[in-house]
């Protein structure tokens with residue numbers, strides 16, 4: 409009797425699990441279909457059209473309109489094929505993303521302390537680069553592989569330290585153009601090229617910010633951009649860009665990389681630092697959970713940490729005037745043209761290319777930026793930054 413009962417309960421447990429899995433899969437498909445439908449106005453219109461045909465089909469069935477029903481049915485039957493053709497690019501990128509997604513990503517294999525160390529090194533480097541108004545683009549790989557983009561740069565495979573990160577972006581070095589990619593606890597490469605976004609960004613954002621948004625549209629990487637013009641720091645993820653101050657940057661990276669649930673009050677792109685140096689009023693969850701003296705001690709701890717990172721950043725000395733002594737950008741010479749979005753940028757890229765050709769004519773073997781920076785020491789190569 410008890411064996412029968414056990415069998416029955418195991419059977420019903422199995423069928424409950426099966427039903428839950430069934431519902432979950434259908435929910436997942438619906439979720440992605442609706443997300444796709446909402447992603448742009450074209451897909452929204454197409455889905456509205458499909459809904460209309462389904463309504464016509466149901467109505468014609470109800471009213472017995474045979475010819476209308478025949479055509480509506482035909483449309484629905486063949487519509488599936490038409491949808492695959494129409495959404496081919498979206499489906500391809502969705503499958504590509506799925507294929508590149510790795511549950512056991514490099515970053516997930518790091519321990520909590522290693523992740524926090526990684527975040528602190530990045531934040532320290534960004535603090536210094538931002539203060540020095542040295543442009544930078546740093547992408548951190550998450551579950552979707554960035555190997556394809558690492559291949560466009562110069563491989564490094566070095567430890568992630570604030571010193572190395574800042575050195576890379578010093579403008580008199582050959583690797584400063586392009587992006588640094590971090591995979592796990594290593595700097596995989598520098599000087600990588602990212603496909604820029606086609607979105608209409610505000611005019612103040614140039615090629616570097618476009619590249620940062622671009623990579624965030626096609627992968628789940630988190631990218632930090634430091635503006636050379638203003639020193640402002642932005643983060644891009646999932647096709648969105650946010651301006652952050654140093655504290656918000658640390659919170660954001662801790663949350664996305666270490667999974668720590670510290671909310672960030674980072675406003676949408678264009679909103680500059682609003683809280684620099686002040687206590688973070690948004691860090692309520694932990695203090696609400698432990699209302700005794702936890703909030704204070706947590707805030708104090710964070711303040712201490714930020715001070716530590718400030719001291720660390722202050723210890724690193726960047727060469728003075730490196731932005732005035734910068735060589736011809738190595739970027740266009742490596743056949744990775746900076747996409748030009750305005751006429752001025754286009755002209756700049758053409759001038760740079762022309763100069764690169766002239767340079768190659770004088771000394772064909774000296775294409776490396778290192779050689780060029782040596783020449784700059786003689787005062788020959790002063791170039792304004794594009």
Ligand SMILES: Nc1ncnc2c1ncn2[C@@H]1O[C@H](COP(=O)(O)OP(=O)(O)OP(=O)(O)O)[C@@H](O)[C@H]1O
Nearest residue numbers: 543585586601602613614615616617619635636637
């Ligand atoms: N597609 C790209 N992938 C990687 N890096 C890029 C790309 N396009 C531009 N960059 C980097 O950005 C630099 C040019 O930045 P630009 O001044 O046009 O951008 P910006 O968004 O206005 O940033 P900033 O505020 O720093 O001037 C290039 O020298 C190069 O290092």
